[in-house]
Amino acid sequence: MEGQKHRHKHRHHSHGVQTMDFYAYQSGLRQWNGSYKVLSALLILILCIGLNDIWVSLTVIVTVGMLNVIGNRVPFRQYVELMKIPIAFLVLGCVAIAFGISTKPVGEYRIYLKWFYFYMTKADIWKAIELFFKALGAVGAMYFMALSTPVGELINVLRKAHVPKLIVELMNMIYRFIFILTDVQGRMKRSAVSRLGYIDFKTSCGSFGKIAGNLFILSLKKADTYYDAMISRGYDGEIRFLEEEKKVTFVQIAGMAAYLIALVLIWYIGR
Amino acid sequence: MTKHQKKLIVLSIAFAAAFGIVPQVNAMHIMEGYLPLGFCIGWGVICVPFLLSGFFSIQKKLKANRKNITLLAMAGAFVFVISSLKIPSVTGSCSHMTGTGLGAILFGPSAVSILGIIVLIFQAILLAHGGLTTLGANTFSMAIAGPFVSYGIFVLLKKLKVNRRVSVFLAAMLGDLFTYCVTSVQLALAYPSSEGGVAASAVKFLGIFAPTQLPLAIIEGFLTVIIMITLENYAQKELKDTKYLEEA
Numbered sequence: 001m002e003g004q005k006h007r008h009k010h011r012h013h014s015h016g017v018q019t020m021d022f023y024a025y026q027s028g029l030r031q032w033n034g035s036y037k038v039l040s041a042l043l044i045l046i047l048c049i050g051l052n053d054i055w056v057s058l059t060v061i062v063t064v065g066m067l068n069v070i071g072n073r074v075p076f077r078q079y080v081e082l083m084k085i086p087i088a089f090l091v092l093g094c095v096a097i098a099f100g101i102s103t104k105p106v107g108e109y110r111i112y113l114k115w116f117y118f119y120m121t122k123a124d125i126w127k128a129i130e131l132f133f134k135a136l137g138a139v140g141a142m143y144f145m146a147l148s149t150p151v152g153e154l155i156n157v158l159r160k161a162h163v164p165k166l167i168v169e170l171m172n173m174i175y176r177f178i179f180i181l182t183d184v185q186g187r188m189k190r191s192a193v194s195r196l197g198y199i200d201f202k203t204s205c206g207s208f209g210k211i212a213g214n215l216f217i218l219s220l221k222k223a224d225t226y227y228d229a230m231i232s233r234g235y236d237g238e239i240r241f242l243e244e245e246k247k248v249t250f251v252q253i254a255g256m257a258a259y260l261i262a263l264v265l266i267w268y269i270g271r
Numbered sequence: 272m273t274k275h276q277k278k279l280i281v282l283s284i285a286f287a288a289a290f291g292i293v294p295q296v297n298a299m300h301i302m303e304g305y306l307p308l309g310f311c312i313g314w315g316v317i318c319v320p321f322l323l324s325g326f327f328s329i330q331k332k333l334k335a336n337r338k339n340i341t342l343l344a345m346a347g348a349f350v351f352v353i354s355s356l357k358i359p360s361v362t363g364s365c366s367h368m369t370g371t372g373l374g375a376i377l378f379g380p381s382a383v384s385i386l387g388i389i390v391l392i393f394q395a396i397l398l399a400h401g402g403l404t405t406l407g408a409n410t411f412s413m414a415i416a417g418p419f420v421s422y423g424i425f426v427l428l429k430k431l432k433v434n435r436r437v438s439v440f441l442a443a444m445l446g447d448l449f450t451y452c453v454t455s456v457q458l459a460l461a462y463p464s465s466e467g468g469v470a471a472s473a474v475k476f477l478g479i480f481a482p483t484q485l486p487l488a489i490i491e492g493f494l495t496v497i498i499m500i501t502l503e504n505y506a507q508k509e510l511k512d513t514k515y516l517e518e519a
Binding site for chain 1 (some may be wrong): 277282284300301302303304305306307308311326329330333337338340341342343344345346347348349351352353355356358361377385388389390392393395396397398399401402403455456462464465466467472474475476479480483490493494496497498499500501502506509
């Protein structure tokens, strides 16, 4: 527990590869059935995007947010940090929708810039606001899946959904190799930083490129070694993973059905 | 202050805010929930033939030598790690490479399409870059269009006997720029502007993402060149080994 706490503190405010992975493993919903979680998240996602209603979006943001903070045990501040990741795209994207450029004076609000007009129409502004919340709701729904289901389990769901064996196997391996390479890269970077390799922009670019090049060479060597290791342990073209059987309870299905129906009702009433 | 001046100030504040709060610049992943459902499905369907051809080419490589499986997996992991790293930037904002141009030069575009979609899934669920419903659109722009252009330019310049470093730079940079253009068009198709339709909207999206994407493309070009120089210096043998991965 002590170790976990320490790790937790350490990870705070970081956007590393480990952050979301870490929360998926410690989630309070870990014991729920993987397929159930993936399917629910996808259905919420589709309803949130498909119904395209600001009240549905706000409901999803709040409820899924609570589910993530309480159910998935992601500290509130960390969750806010996670929601901030796509904010740059979201703000720029919504600004692009709200504003228009035209050579003719159109729209309710406009400024004239010698050659063209910047204009905004009320409809466009409303569209941008709706989209802003819709996208945030969708991100929340995706986080519900990502923060409750470790990647191994997720890949297993894909396998059950008849994704080709080759892809499933590649995904399993890539997932493991990502952490190995991230670890190696982190150590290379630390040693470069301690030798003033990141002192200014030009040096940083050089160091970054050299580290990436070295990482590539190392990854090829490791690929060789790992294949030999797998063969020596009887690899015959398929890696078999054992999985805990997790049953779906009636309460879970009823709960999710009620939630989805509630979303549709909110849309229906607000129409 | 006249009403006109007030409006101008409000607008300029909105613009400053939009460009001021750019804490993280990703390589133009369309975020989760941004595209309407029809477009999500449409872009997914468009990707299918490319993914199938990528799948069959990978299958062929594995039949030739089963050992390629760990190599391919490492290649995917490498592209992911490269794209997850903060790259040096002048402004202090935190940006990422796409790494797909490099991947296309090293492994060939059809392998990158399959590796790319896997990398995009992991980017969505591990880093929250991109999303699940926008996977099709992102796959098309980042794992298909960009790498194919990169690879095409690289091969073309090689045939024209242009300096290797220049061709690597151009391949990576133009691949990145092409990804950014395709993404802008994808966004414009989904959200045409009320005046001027898709074309006007595409100009808007191109314009608004230009300040973040243009420097990124140039930096990506430079970094890819430095990586390739390192590889040419230290990994002659390994580069030759991956040659067989290059053929589509």
